[in-house]
Amino acid sequence: MVVDPVLGFTRDPSLRSSICSCPDCGEIMKAESLEHHQAVKHAVSELGPEDTSKNIVEIIFHSSWLKKQSPVCKIDRILKVHNTQKTITRFEEYRDSIKAKATKLPKKHPRCIADGNELLRFHCTSFACSLGLNGSSNLCNTVPQCNVCSIIKHGFKVTGGSGILTTATSGKAHDKACVDESEEKRAMLVCRVIAGRVKKNAEGGMEEYDSVAGAVGAYSNLDELVVFNPRAILPCFVVIYSGF
Ligand SMILES: [Zn+2]
Numbered sequence: 001m002v003v004d005p006v007l008g009f010t011r012d013p014s015l016r017s018s019i020c021s022c023p024d025c026g027e028i029m030k031a032e033s034l035e036h037h038q039a040v041k042h043a044v045s046e047l048g049p050e051d052t053s054k055n056i057v058e059i060i061f062h063s064s065w066l067k068k069q070s071p072v073c074k075i076d077r078i079l080k081v082h083n084t085q086k087t088i089t090r091f092e093e094y095r096d097s098i099k100a101k102a103t104k105l106p107k108k109h110p111r112c113i114a115d116g117n118e119l120l121r122f123h124c125t126s127f128a129c130s131l132g133l134n135g136s137s138n139l140c141n142t143v144p145q146c147n148v149c150s151i152i153k154h155g156f157k158v159t160g161g162s163g164i165l166t167t168a169t170s171g172k173a174h175d176k177a178c179v180d181e182s183e184e185k186r187a188m189l190v191c192r193v194i195a196g197r198v199k200k201n202a203e204g205g206m207e208e209y210d211s212v213a214g215a216v217g218a219y220s221n222l223d224e225l226v227v228f229n230p231r232a233i234l235p236c237f238v239v240i241y242s243g244f
């Protein structure tokens, strides 16, 4: 058996194939551990001034804050979520299933057929660690104080049939968040959401639906929207903010 003098592992190709190095940090590990390693250690990256998406996220966050009485809160940093291929595939499969279902219905739902009625939505949650600070991309393990890390790691949780609340505006997401009010910082997730067929509260008798609209808001007629399948929602960016 030939052992590599530098790395110390065997050069036998049949064994070597099971060992790899992380493309992000160079750490050596078993191939089957790589996906989990990347999901936990390289879950996010901070967007710099040269990233056009930073600008876009900032604009949609601020323009929909809409709290006329209080000053606009302060954005500490904006992180891009590196979803695993498995997570992205699950999201895409869910969208495909909504599209396929829509094509078979007698009543036409053109948006559902086109893209599953995909929307860009907000979800606000707790934040208590140093994720994204000085390049830190390590998810913490502090639930419920830092629920954002749990969402990035495990996805959204649906408990007791209550569904996952998403909003059209950052201000509404902030007001509706289930968090400890005394915390100084929060995380605003910017998510892709497959709304599918939306049940509006006012209309009864819709046989089947994929999401439910909440009360009509002052700024948007779909300000609140609840989805019931964790696969219907994919977090893409995290805005860490304070001073609210
Ligand atoms: Zn790594």
Ligand SMILES: [Zn+2]
Binding pocket: 127, 128, 129, 130, 131, 139, 140, 141, 142, 146, 148, 149
């Ligand atoms: Zn955390």
